Amino acid sequence: MKITEIKSCTVGPVLSAEQFIAEHFFVFLAKGKMNGYDGNKHYVLKAGESCLVRKNRLARYNKVRYNNEFEKVIIFLDEAFLKAFQKKHSIVFKKFISKDAFVKFKKDNLINSFLLSLEPYYNNSGNISQTFSDIKREELLLILLQLHPELSDILFDFGIPGRLDLEKFMQQNYKFNVSIERFAFLTGRSLSAFKRDFKTIFQETPNRWLLKRRLQEARFLIEEKKQKPTDIYLDLGFEDITHFYFVFKKEFGTTPSEISGAKIY
Incomplete structure (x- = not known):
């Protein structure tokens, strides 16, 4: 099965329509296109690409259908899950300083294989049951940190925003x-x-x-x-x-x- 044949799936809570990102989430686009804007930059996510959308950011995003098709996989990495993960695994911080709300990832076979592995766990509503969701989220996070260890500075920063101009x-x-x-x-x-x-x-x-x-x-x-x-x-x-x-x-x-x-x- 090709990676673009993955159907829409959500692991974690329902994606809020609010333009404030309350929790980190990973998104993979199987079909269509997504346009994003964070007040500083415009971003484009095309079919076959993935990114991390960072919490405590303002962001807008909209979907563009191709041939009337739009399929995505969204996996939430909420603070409670991340704190449990941090207790279980050794985390090394890398002093990552990017302020982008959308952090795009290079295409990789590990990510593709993970996405394909989700299909047997889908239910009729396109979600994965709580029984398996934390296991699959942990698997994804281990992959992302192996490919992009600098993400630890983003994901495991549990502080609140500092005072700004x-x-x-x-x-x-x-x-x-x-x-x-x-x-x-x-x-x-x-x-x-x-x-x-x-x-x-x-x-x-x-x-x-x-x-x-x-x-x-x-x-x-x-x-x-x-x-x-x-x-x-x-x-x-x-x-x-x-x-x-x-x-x-x-x-x-x-x-x-x-x-x-x-x-x-």
Whole structure:
């Protein structure tokens, strides 16, 4: 059986749609393509490629079907599992300093053989039962650490994010649709300290500033870059096109379609 014949499978919890990555996970793409963005870089994962998506990062990713097909394998490496693994195995740290949210792996026969070995354990919903999931996750982690020992610095760092430059971080990440609590955590602050520092820097509440900043960018993209409203609202952190049109008109006195000549649907 070819590696691209693997069907979708998940080991661990259900993948959250939130743009905050709460736990590390390994993803292998069997069919289709995935596009990822972490606020700094754009990433592309093609069929036959795999990567680690790092926790405590903001990231967006979307799938592209080829011939109406998209198949992936996702294996979560949550903190509880990693702590148990660390107790069982000797871990050597390598001072790995990459800040990328998506760490791509070179193609390797060990990874391919592991992925093929998962097939007998699938159930009807495309998951692997708890009975075998930890065993298979341990096997994968041993393979990854053999091929990429520098991953130990990422996977076994159980600390919380340190205090960051708030203004720089928000200007870089305002497009991500996550809660204020998540922004506070990622900048190394309590919620109250985040709100206090934010008010001092921006002279606005976080929610109001985020809305205005996203709308300013939307207007720029529509007027100057001639982009369609329907193509940009999700990337700017708006969940609903109707709400996007409503707040845009409230802010600027005109709708995105009136500026661009485009219709909502």
